[in-house]
Each structure stands twice: as C-alpha cells, then as structure tokens.
Amino acid sequence: MKTILTVDDSSSLRQMVSFVLRSNGYDVVEAVDGVDGLAKLDGQAVDLVLTDINMPRMDGIEFTRQLRAMTPYKFVPIVLLTTESHPDKKQQGKAAGATAWIVKPFQPDQLLAVVKKVLR
DSSP: OOEEEEEOSOHHHHHHHHHHHHHTTOEEEEESSHHHHHHHHTTOOOSEEEEESSOSSSOHHHHHHHHHTSGGGTTSOEEEEESOOOHHHHHHHHHHTOOEEEESSOOHHHHHHHHHHHTO
8 A cells, every 4th residue: 555645734635635545545644744744754654745835834845855855755756735836836846856736726636646647
C-alpha cells in the first residue's frame, strides 16, 4: 500500500483529501502545517507528499525545500495544493522541488489522476 503525507492547515480539506485517498486504497498521514509535516515524517517512508502553500509556522514552499534537503525524501514526489495560480508562486514551487501543482478548488477525480500519474 502506498503512503501519502497530506499537509494542510484546513481540517476540512485534509478530511476530504484523506477520504478520497483512503477510499482508493492509499494509506494517509495528516499534518497541519510544514513543521508538523516534518515531525510526522521523522524518517518514515512515504510515496507522495501533498502540501498546501499558505500555512502558518512553515509554508509549503519552505516545507518542500526542507524535504528536498533530506536524503530519504530527495526524490519523493511533492504535489502543491493551493489557491495560488500566480506564475511567480509556481516558479517558487518548482525551484523548491515541487513535482506538480493542483489549484483549489479541485475535484476528487483531478486529485486521483495527479496522484496516479506521479506515483507511477
């Protein structure tokens, strides 16, 4: 079973994402922001990370940067889930090491399609 870490400060969005992923056979670890996400990982193997960008304490761009600097997570796909569609933010995300980008609001099918694509 593939394990996905989902990082978002919105509990309703975390619940929706977790429900969709679990319903489709994925194991899910939830975190409330980048700091919590790093703490939850703590060397645990994950197959994919889904993270919001705008969060308190540590945003998704900094979280992505820090994750990419850690050897076990250097090549783990990271998908940014965000309301941001500005090209500058996309560039920052790519520069930090993000694999893909999903703009909120999104449909569960969209999320699953991206997850399946990056987990190949």
